[in-house]
Amino acid sequence: MTRPSTRLDTARIRAAREVIDPVFLDTPLYRCEALEPDLGCTVSIKLETANPVRSFKARGTELVASQLAARGERAVVCASAGNLGQALGWSGRGRGLDVTVVASRFATAAKLDRIRALGAGLELVDGDHELARERAAAVARLDGIRLVEDSLDIETCEGAATIGLELVETLPSFDAVLIALGGGALATGVGHIVKSCAPGAEVICVQPQGAPAMTRSWHLGRVVTTGPTDTIADGVAGRRPIPVVLDDLLQVADDAVLVEEASIVTGMHMLLEHAGLVVEPSAALGIAALLEDRDRFAGRHVVTIVCGSNVDLDAYRSWLDAAPVHRS
DSSP states (O other), rough: HHHOSSSSSSHHHHHTTTTGGGGGGSSSSOGGGHHHHHHTTTTEEEEEOOOOOOOOOOHHHEEEEHHHHTTTTTTTEEEEEHHHHHHHHHHHHHHTOOEEEEEEEESHHHHHHHHHHTTTTEEEEESOOOHHHHHHHHHHHHHHHHOOOOOSSSHHHHHHHEEEEEHHOOOOOOOOEEEESSSSSHHHHHHHHHHHHHHTTTTEEEEETTSSSHHHHHHSSOOOOOOOOOOOOOOOOOOSSOHHHHHHHHHHEEEEEEEHHHHHHHHHHHHHHHHHOOOOGGHHHHHHHHHHHHHHHOOOEEEEEEOOOOHHHHHHHHHHSSSSOOOO
16 A cells, blocks of 8 residues: 655544544535536535535644643634634634634635634734734744644644545545645645555646646645735635645645636536535635546546635625536
8 A cells, every 4th residue: 555755644644533523524425416517527526614614624723722722722823814713713712722813804704704703813914824824923932822834734734634534435436536725734634645545546736827836836846936826716825835745745646737717716606506515716626627627537536625615705696697607
């Protein structure tokens, strides 16, 4: 059995399932036949939105929060585009942790409102997610508290990797898994398990053209930083890849592709029309990749991870109204 050389450990990942609240585990995995005529392949959905924070992120924050509580620590801070902050707020609230989230004031309003509703302190910065990361690190230094860095902290990757365990244990065989690529926790986590337990399946990461830093880095084999991002997929809109995360990704990903904004919107529309799912743009990246490269996936069995549904409904309606669903 292939064992990729990453920071992740399969035994720890299996043990993580005993720590993560069951409400976030054993999420639906099912074939969505209604999508298949338009996409030309067999499509299975791994649905990570039917939980209290409507994304996969709490699988990682459950590990972080449980470890902090066990050590008697009382406070934690993170930077977030919205989903990690909600997840840390939820996990921290249940364990008596004082959670601070630093975010861009331009982040999705619905995500920011939910962070507040979960009882976390919210500090907004006049800049993008990279500025929020810098400010969160400063808060951690000044207050002497734990900084949670998505993708850098191994718990966020190994928590996400439990999705991979469920995938390989539930689905006897599949040809490829399409994974949204942002900071890299989801891609490295799921990729580690797939390459360990189902090495014949392709691990394909998907990122928007308007936020290509990690994809460019993967193709060149070194960290590439970019200028300001330009995408509706705010959950994957980083500019500065983390070197050790890229190292892990290079071990587990077979490919990294970029997709157009129009394809992301069409993917969101298709998931609504054919699967009854309201998703945020990042969650439609897999469908976008299928739309843009039909020949590559024709006749194959592809899994896509629908990773979040925290979306501003006014923006969602405007995107879908402007781009009718593609018909083959």
